[in-house]
Amino acid sequence: MGRHSSCVKQKLRKGLWSPDEDEKLFNYITRFGVGCWSSVPKLAGLQRCGKSCRLRWINYLRPDLKRGMFSQQEEDLIISLHEVLGNRWAQIAAQLPGRTDNEIKNLWNSCLKKKLLRQGMDPTTHKPLNEANVKEEKTSTESPPQIQIPFSIGSSATSTLLASSQGSPFLISNSNYYDDGRLSETSREIFMSKQTSDPLSYYDNFQMSVAQNSGHGLQVSSNYQTSFIRTLFDQNQFATNSSYCFSSMPSLTNSDHVSLTEFSSDNNSGGGGGCHQMMENADAGFSWDAENKLDPLFQFNAIKSEDFKTCTSWEEEQQHLQTHGSIDLSSYPLTSLSEDLTGASFDAFQNI
DNA sequence: AATGGGTCCAACCGCCACATG
DNA sequence: TCATGTGGCGGTTGGACCCAT
Numbered sequence: 581m582g583r584h585s586s587c588v589k590q591k592l593r594k595g596l597w598s599p600d601e602d603e604k605l606f607n608y609i610t611r612f613g614v615g616c617w618s619s620v621p622k623l624a625g626l627q628r629c630g631k632s633c634r635l636r637w638i639n640y641l642r643p644d645l646k647r648g649m650f651s652q653q654e655e656d657l658i659i660s661l662h663e664v665l666g667n668r669w670a671q672i673a674a675q676l677p678g679r680t681d682n683e684i685k686n687l688w689n690s691c692l693k694k695k696l697l698r699q700g701m702d703p704t705t706h707k708p709l710n711e712a713n714v715k716e717e718k719t720s721t722e723s724p725p726q727i728q729i730p731f732s733i734g735s736s737a738t739s740t741l742l743a744s745s746q747g748s749p750f751l752i753s754n755s756n757y758y759d760d761g762r763l764s765e766t767s768r769e770i771f772m773s774k775q776t777s778d779p780l781s782y783y784d785n786f787q788m789s790v791a792q793n794s795g796h797g798l799q800v801s802s803n804y805q806t807s808f809i810r811t812l813f814d815q816n817q818f819a820t821n822s823s824y825c826f827s828s829m830p831s832l833t834n835s836d837h838v839s840l841t842e843f844s845s846d847n848n849s850g851g852g853g854g855c856h857q858m859m860e861n862a863d864a865g866f867s868w869d870a871e872n873k874l875d876p877l878f879q880f881n882a883i884k885s886e887d888f889k890t891c892t893s894w895e896e897e898q899q900h901l902q903t904h905g906s907i908d909l910s911s912y913p914l915t916s917l918s919e920d921l922t923g924a925s926f927d928a929f930q931n932i
Numbered sequence: 933a934a935t936g937g938g939t940c941c942a943a944c945c946g947c948c949a950c951a952t953g
Numbered sequence: 954t955c956a957t958g959t960g961g962c963g964g965t966t967g968g969a970c971c972c973a974t
Contacts, residue, residue: 596942596968618959634960635943670962685963686941 593627597636601626605633606641639680646678650687658684659692663706 593601608624614637617630626633650658654676661672669681669688676684693703702709 594944616959631960632943639942667963681962682942689964690940 591627592621592629592632594632597640601628602636602641605636609637609641610643635682639682644678645680650679654679655687655692655695658688659696659706662688662692 597605604624604626605620608620612623614620614634617634620626620630620633621628624633628636657676658672661675665671667685669685673679673681673684696703696706697709700709701707
C-alpha cells in the first residue's frame with residue numbers, strides 16, 4: 581500500500597504547517613477529539629491528508645507535549661533504553677512523558693549518537709568501540725539484560741529496567757519485591773504485559789496484584805496507595821477539571837488565555853460516531869511568535885477553576901467531579917498523565 | 933557581505949499490522 | 954480468502970539556521 585490513497589487522490593498541501601492550519605486542526609481536535617484521522621482534514625477544513633494531521637497533532641500540537649531541551653536525566657534514560665530497545669523510538673518515547681518518538685529519534689541522530697562516539701562507545705551496540713565487533717554470538721544465549729537507570733528517581737527506589745525479549749521494557753521499583761528481593765510473580769506479569777505509559781491501568785492491576793499477594797509478604801501501605809492515586813490525580817487534573825487555560829509562555833497576556841469551559845456531556849456532536857464533548861472558546865487558544873511559528877514554549881496549563889479551589893481535599897475534588905462531570909480528553913495519549921519526567925510522575929511509577 | 937559546510941528538526945515516505953467488508 | 958482502508962512506526966529528506974571562512 582504505502583502512501584495512503586487519500587493523499588494521492590486529491591491535491592493536498594504538503595510541507596510546513598501554517599499557523600492557520602495549526603489553529604484549525606487544534607480547534608477541531610480540542611472540540612471533537614480524535615476519531616478517524618482520515619476524516620479529520622475534511623471536517624477541520626484542511627487540505628492535508630489525515631496522516632499528516634495525525635503527525636502534526638502528535639508531534640507538535642498535543643497539549644501535553646513537553647517543550648524545550650532534554651534534561652540530562654532524559655538523555656541518560658534514552659541512552660539506557662536504546663541499549664535495550666534499539667531504535668524502537670515509540671517504545672522509548674512511551675517512557676518519556678511529553679516527548680515524542682520523532683523528537684527522541686532526532687535527538688539520538690543529532691546528539692546522543694555523537695556523544696556516545698565521543699565516549700568511545702558504539703552507538704548501536706553500546707559497547708566500547710573496540711569490543712563492539714566481538715559481541716554477537718554471546719548475546720543470543722544470555723538472559724535478558726538488566727540495566728540500572730542511571731539516575732535516581734523518586735525517594736529511595738532503586739529502579740531496574742528489565743528487558744523483555746518481545747515487549748516493552750518496564751520499570752520496577754523496590755516495592756514490587758518480596759522481602760528477599762525477588763519480584764512478585766504477579767507484579768512481574770503485570771509489568772511485562774502493560775505499557776508503562778498507562779499508569780492508571782498499572783494501578784488497577786497493581787491493586788489486584790497486592791490483593792493476590794497479600795499473604796506473601798508484599799507490603800504496600802495504604803498511605804502509599806493513597807498518595808499514588810493522589811499523584812496521578814494531580815498530574816491528571818487537566819483531564820478531569822472543568823476549567824483550563826491554554827497559555828503561551830513566557831509572555832502571557834490576557835488574550836493568550838482561553839478558558840475551556842465545560843460542555844454538557846450529553847452533547848453528541850457527531851463526527852466519527854464517538855461521543856465528543858465540546859470545549860468552548862478554544863478558538864483563541866494560540867499564540868504565535870514573530871515568525872508566525874507556534875510559540876515553542878506553548879504549554880497546556882491546567883489551572884484549577886474557582887470551584888475546585890474551594891475543595892480542600894482530593895476526596896472532595898473527586899466528589900465534585902462526579903457531580904459536575906468532566907472534560908473528555910480520553911483521546912489524548914496517556915503520556916499526558918505526566919508532565920514532568922523528573923518529578924512526581926516518575927515518583928508515581930517508582931512507587932508502584 | 934557572500935558562501936559553503938554542518939547541524940537540527942519538522943515532515944514525508946514506505947512499510948507493516950490490523951480491522952473490516 | 955482477499956482487497957481495501959487506516960493507524961502506527963522507523964528511516965529519510967529538505968530546508969532553515971548557524972557559524973566559520
